Amino acid sequence: MIEHLIAHIGKFCTIDPDKLNLLEAFFEHRIYKKKELLLTEGDRCHEKFFVVKGCVHLFYLRQNGMEQTVDFAIENWWVSDFMAFQHSTAAQFSIRAVEKTEVLCITAEHQRKLLKEVPELNEYFHLLFQKAYAAAQMRFRFLYEFSKEELYRHFSQHFPDFMQRVPQYLLASYLGFTPEYLSEIRKKYLS
Amino acid sequence: MIEHLIAHIGKFCTIDPDKLNLLEAFFEHRIYKKKELLLTEGDRCHEKFFVVKGCVHLFYLRQNGMEQTVDFAIENWWVSDFMAFQHSTAAQFSIRAVEKTEVLCITAEHQRKLLKEVPELNEYFHLLFQKAYAAAQMRFRFLYEFSKEELYRHFSQHFPDFMQRVPQYLLASYLGFTPEYLSEIRKKYLS
DNA sequence: CGCGACGTTGATTTGCCTCAACGATTGTGG
DNA sequence: CCACAATCGTTGAGGCAAATCAACGTCGCG
Numbered sequence: 001m002i003e004h005l006i007a008h009i010g011k012f013c014t015i016d017p018d019k020l021n022l023l024e025a026f027f028e029h030r031i032y033k034k035k036e037l038l039l040t041e042g043d044r045c046h047e048k049f050f051v052v053k054g055c056v057h058l059f060y061l062r063q064n065g066m067e068q069t070v071d072f073a074i075e076n077w078w079v080s081d082f083m084a085f086q087h088s089t090a091a092q093f094s095i096r097a098v099e100k101t102e103v104l105c106i107t108a109e110h111q112r113k114l115l116k117e118v119p120e121l122n123e124y125f126h127l128l129f130q131k132a133y134a135a136a137q138m139r140f141r142f143l144y145e146f147s148k149e150e151l152y153r154h155f156s157q158h159f160p161d162f163m164q165r166v167p168q169y170l171l172a173s174y175l176g177f178t179p180e181y182l183s184e185i186r187k188k189y190l191s
Numbered sequence: 192m193i194e195h196l197i198a199h200i201g202k203f204c205t206i207d208p209d210k211l212n213l214l215e216a217f218f219e220h221r222i223y224k225k226k227e228l229l230l231t232e233g234d235r236c237h238e239k240f241f242v243v244k245g246c247v248h249l250f251y252l253r254q255n256g257m258e259q260t261v262d263f264a265i266e267n268w269w270v271s272d273f274m275a276f277q278h279s280t281a282a283q284f285s286i287r288a289v290e291k292t293e294v295l296c297i298t299a300e301h302q303r304k305l306l307k308e309v310p311e312l313n314e315y316f317h318l319l320f321q322k323a324y325a326a327a328q329m330r331f332r333f334l335y336e337f338s339k340e341e342l343y344r345h346f347s348q349h350f351p352d353f354m355q356r357v358p359q360y361l362l363a364s365y366l367g368f369t370p371e372y373l374s375e376i377r378k379k380y381l382s
Numbered sequence: 383c384g385c386g387a388c389g390t391t392g393a394t395t396t397g398c399c400t401c402a403a404c405g406a407t408t409g410t411g412g
Numbered sequence: 413c414c415a416c417a418a419t420c421g422t423t424g425a426g427g428c429a430a431a432t433c434a435a436c437g438t439c440g441c442g
Contacts, residue, residue, distance in 0.1 A: 058328075068335050068336070070331050071331075081328070082324055082325040082328065083322075083328065086318070092329070119311070123306070125313075126317045130320045132324045133273055133320050133323045134272075134274035136328075136331075137261060137272070137273065139331075140261050140327075140330075141259075144261065144367060145253060148429075167388070168388080169387095169389085176335060177431085178432080179389070180389090180390080180430090180432085181430060184391085187390085338398095358419095359421070371421090371424095372398060374423075
């Protein structure tokens with residue numbers, strides 16, 4: 001399992017293999033069933049997750065009771081409520097497995113110890129979060145630029161395979177519109 | 192100048208003061224006049240900026256020719272097109288001074304050398320980008336949750352002083368609506 | 383088999399945009 | 413220091429994208 005993470009680290013920076021062997025001890029390997037919760041809004045968030053296999057979504061409960069999906073995470077992505085993780089406060093988001101999902105989980109405390117032993121990992125996380133933040137900048141750009149219909153088309157062109165993996169109502173939620181409107185778009189799209 | 196940055200680093204982690212004294216040599220201190228460009232869309236982006244004093248906005252040119260503001264940066268914020276910075280490719284965004292602005296500028300190359308000499312800074316950037324990404328998660332949440340009018344009210348309650356600093360059309364652009372609609376909201380808001 | 387979750391369809395409503403015209407304010411050259 | 417232009421903000425009429433609501437297929441699962 002840990003080799004997936006090590007391979008991922010290798011894409012960003014080179015770290016002494018001996019040090020990388022220390023990694024395993026700090027992580028917990030977990031398997032979540034479809035629809036199981038990794039994190040519940042309101043609970044203290046002291047973990048973050050590296051998705052080895054599967055798919056989860058990050059969401060929160062809206063005023064009107066609907067679950068609003070803010071993000072997905074699939075293979076080789078980290079996911080957590082990072083604000084809550086950084087400050088060890090109550091989570092503002094929940095995380096749920098969309099399908100059976102395998103993760104490597106590390107607590108804030110373990111991460112502190114790990115980074116003390118292998119400070120080189122800070123470079124990995126630096127580059128990783130820089131990339132994630134840059135991706136967020138682009139996502140804002142798309143949100144500004146595109147109509148809902150264009151958002152859907154853009155997304156379906158860029159991630160055609162991913163669309164097969166998640167139910168439409170989650171996709172609609174993520175893209176910021178209603179399942180009804182998604183139906184309408186898809187109908188047009190089939191011609 | 193550099194002491195502002197050093198103070199900011201101190202908020203995230205503790206680094207040997209001797210090492211921090213090395214910092215100055217890697218940065219260039221610059222002053223931009225109001226409306227001057229720090230970065231132009233399409234140019235190669237090999238710099239990032241730490242705002243010491245003033246305010247800039249990050250924007251891109253829409254299909255219809257309008258400038259779409261995606262973000263602001265004020266005192267103690269880093270700003271760049273981080274995607275382009277990370278890969279040293281063409282910028283997808285421009286950056287312009289909203290008012291007279293003082294920055295510390297570092298090139299990608301200098302940063303590489305600096306991080307080799309002071310690898311502890313990777314911890315700073317790790318925490319910094321984690322925080323920035325977490326803030327982006329919250330911003331997505333607001334974008335999903337609020338109507339345009341609520342976005343405006345939320346923003347004006349949280350950053351009343353900032354609203355005085357930027358022209359309304361930039362604010363409208365950032366919040367994702369037209370100056371005309373902003374006028375309409377403000378009229379209601381004055382009762 | 384039957385129930386509940388998911389997807390579709392159509393009628394109606396609305397938040398916000400577009401366009402055009404008009405004040406107000408700022409800045410700039412003579 | 414004024415005149416004029418350009419930029420910025422406001423107002424109103426009309427229109428459209430997308431939401432809401434309600435009702436009805438359909439599929440997977442216990």
